[in-house]
Amino acid sequence: MVNLKKMQMAYKRYVKNFVDGITLDKTQMKYEEAKSENNAIVEINETEKDHILLINMYRISSYWLSVWKNEVLINNKNSTIGLKQVQQVVFYQCMCRHIYKDRYPKMKLIDYSFESNMIGLIHLNMFGWSKEEAIFFDFITEHLGENIMEANDWKQHIWFLLELYLQYTNKTILGTNDHVHLAVRSTLEDKDKRCDLIPEELGIYREVLDCWNTPDLDEITELIAKMSDHHSTLSSDLGNSLEFGDFDYAFYPYEILFLLHVRKKLGLPNPNRSDDFLMNTPEATIDIQDPEPYPELDPLLRMIDDFYRKNYPEYIPNQHGDLFR
Template structure:
């Protein structure tokens, strides 16, 4: 049962943790360190340390995420400049991995499946067609291998991916629905971890099945169910 008071208190606690904590100054300090480090590498053409450029992209992503949160939580604006800077950082990490794997074959990736799918969705929303197409090709090629750790529990991420496939009339592993089940089989065949993948998408399954329905009552009911589901999750934000 959704508790409006709980969700309000949770949001206030989340905001206070961000505003009154050291997050903003810490992220800015880390970003400046990365900026200085990268400038020195580029100016000296020190190719033996080029892996640092890839490693630092994760910190740069965190910095742009912080900028977006600051604009929303502190300045109370709807600006999306921070978002538009975040996802190219994920994109650069993805498209650089194959090159780096030749020189640093034991390197681990610094991005998550959730971040990659979020980047794909935002590229589509921003109309960045070239980046969207390149990133989707990367996903299609690497889903189920070490360059794309898809052992992900987040139902919302799988929902967005299937919604994208439906919207673009595309498939992954030959499927456009219940993709997570095909990914599970792919991971199993390679003896890779697959224990976090969901067994179903819950309310998201209902929405995907009825996405094109013209029946207003059904749409209203599904929106209500999704609001409750997301609100219950958001009510736990203060614990994070």
């Protein structure tokens, strides 16, 4: 059972982090530093140091995450602008990292992970950005388990999201859309790649995957309540829980929102909003349009994209024309 008082206290800490900790002015200052560094490289077309453009992307992402938190959590605005910008950064981190696949095979990036990639994929789907979603999915399937798409992730809900996405879109990875985490684990093990963190069981998420497309409203309502209790219990342990303890999305139940999204798209019944604390947080109740309009691409991200398009014919976006427009 969820300890409501503990959860409310954790939520206050979650919001306070963006009021007194990772504030908008601090992330904007880091953004401006990245802009200065990038300008110096772009102006003289210094390809020997252009990996710094990729490394600095986390500052763009951090800035827009702070923008989103500031608008939604602090100013009580129903806004998706910052959230959309963050997912665009995730997309371009993958596209640019491809350039360094062989040049810097051990390169590690801040704010880049299998988790962030899966969150990015399902948000591109939720936003209705089908062109970019298709490019991103192809990238994931082609490079899964490689140095630019490492998949040794312990979070059960991330594997739930991938499997639900595959079943909803009638796609497969490694030839399957069932018990995908085990297929990935087995494949990585056969290739002598790290897979020890990939969970063997998905708990409540397996229950949901077994009947996510049920037409029975009572059944799906009960399952969503279980998912919310699970998420709430873990997010209450803010800063410690491995599953939902981070300050980025601890109280943003995107795994439940994605389930509701796919069921709505298929014409399946969804429960009405309840008095559940988690599902009534400002982030959980933002209005995502179908489709969401593209925001103007962040100018620093546009600069990076233009640079790679100019200098690297193999840069994946060069094959697809304009994106996010």
